[in-house]
Amino acid sequence: MNEEFLHYIWQHKLYKPELITTDEQRIEVIHPGTKNTDGGPDFFNAKIKIGNTLWAGNVEIHYDEKEWYMHQHHLDSAYDNVILHVVQQNGSNTINSKKREIPVCQIQINEELRLKYQQLQFNELWIPCEHDIANVDTFTLKQWIERLLIERLEEKNEWIEQLLIESNNNWDQVFFVLLCRSFGFGINGLPFELMARQTPFTILLKHADNPFQLEAILFGQAGFLKNELKVTYSISLKKEYDFLKTKYDLTPINNHLWKFLRLRPNNFPTIRIAQLTSVISKSKGQFDKLLCIHDKKTLLELLNVEPSKYWKTHYRLDIEASSSKTKSLGKSSQLRIIYNTIIPYLFIYAVKHNNEEQKEKIIDYLYQQPPEKNAIIDKWKAVGITPESEATAQSLIHLKSKYCKQKKCLSCHIGHEVLCKT
Structure with missing residues (x-):
């Protein structure tokens, strides 16, 4: 039995109601306290009546009473305000650093509840509550999904905060890093991000009207122009990059970071970099054009790009393909960039500038769009959630990746209702 489950039981008062201390004093929990996510006691500011005395203070929870001493809480003054030590087994006596004895309570948990929690944690279903979700209250489900949308939109907030610090509050540079990361489509997200963080966007702006120079900078910064090249176009790119590298004191990343294995050729990072170049060239680096969420047609048009002529017959530098093929950025990829990068960026920008009206517009926009089609949404439909x-699709994607996949049922409102019904 892990402590997280015991914390959950205590927080929601799901233990058997007869609580007594190990010295047989009756306990009444007026307030279980506020869960502590940092160091120190597990719950702060609890209000508990023990016998005829009302106590206010902290609560510490362990599976076994001996863990108090194993963790050396008896030597730590931070635990001197603990008014109750809650355990699952071996409750005896607990002493703090001032040699004062702390009341101990050995809680009893309903066996059905324990078994249901273990079932959720250890089954191998697509989502842990797959057999129970149909019985969850519709209102609870709707409210939780709406809340998850905001959580997903704010997901990149901490990362953006860090990028703002690194870029001296340059929002264009921040968006460039986010946009580059999105062109990695997961597997190459990290090298794309590293490339962007080492490439000042102000330099790209100076060359936004010259696609060849943009391509030279990006392929050079990606580390693809370090080796000896044979094809005329590649040699020209390298020559241009070497000049610009010296001029702007640029530093490329190591090209061994890029992954090609088990990727379809259209998803090769070289193709994605060429497509990214076209997006920057087409928008002339004016990202405000890419951030106009009120005109979806224009936005999709700006992302509807294909690389330069060279890439019709190549998937990698210096290696010619067997046939000519257009390698435009597909519709599904365009939508993925819009929903996973542009929309969250706009939302956090609105949050940082206290623009409530813009936040509402972004949320309304997502509710007006039809749900995207992907494997995760198909799975949700299979379990009865369409x-x-x-907006709902984004929430369900977030629910699967951040809760279901990680078995965080105790932090999920759906999991909470499943357990409480038990």
Whole structure:
């Protein structure tokens, strides 16, 4: 039995109601306290009546009473305000650093509840509550999904904060890093991010009207122009990059970071870099054009790009393909960039500038869009949850990746209702 489950039981008062201390004093929990996510006691500011005395203070929870001493809480003054030590087994006596004895309570947990929690944690279903979700209250489900949308939109907040610090509050540089990361489509996200963080966007702006120079900078910064090249176009790119590298004191990343294995050729990072170049060239580096969420048609048009002529017959530098093929950025990829990068960026920008009206517009926009089609949404439909809009689809994607996949049932409102019904 892990402590997280015991914390959950205590927080939601799901233990058997007869609580007594190990010296047989009756306990009444008026307030279980506020869960502590940092160091120190597990719950702060609890209010508990023990016998005829009302106590206010902290609560510490362990599976076994001996863990108090194993963790050396008896030597730590931070635990001197603990008014109750809650354990699952071996409750005896607990002493703090001032040699004062702390009341101990050995809680009893309903066996059905324990078994249901273990079932959720250890089954191998697509989502842990797959057999229970149909019985979850519709209102609870709707409220939780709406809340998850905001959580997903704010997911990149901490990362953006760090990027703002690194870029001296340059929002264009921040968006460039986010946009580059999105062109990695997961597997190459990290090298794309590293390339962007080492490439000042102000330099790209100076060359936004010259696609060849943009391509030279990006392929050079990606580390693809370090080796000896044979094809005329590649040699020209390298020559241009070497000049610009010296001029702007640029530093490329190591090209061994890029992954090609088990990727379809259209997803090769070289193709994605060429497509990214076209996006920057087409928008002339004016990202405000890419951030106009009120005109989806224009936005999709700006992302509807294909690389330069060279890439019709190549998937990698210096290696010619067997046939000519257009390698435009597909519709599904365009939507993925819009929903996973542009929309969250706009939302956090609105949050940082206290623009409530813009936040509402972004949320309304997502509710007006039809749900995207992907494997995760198909799986949700199979378990009986069909999204009506892109807002709901985004929430369900977030629910699967951040809660279901990590078995965080105790932090999920759906998991909470499943357990409480037990």
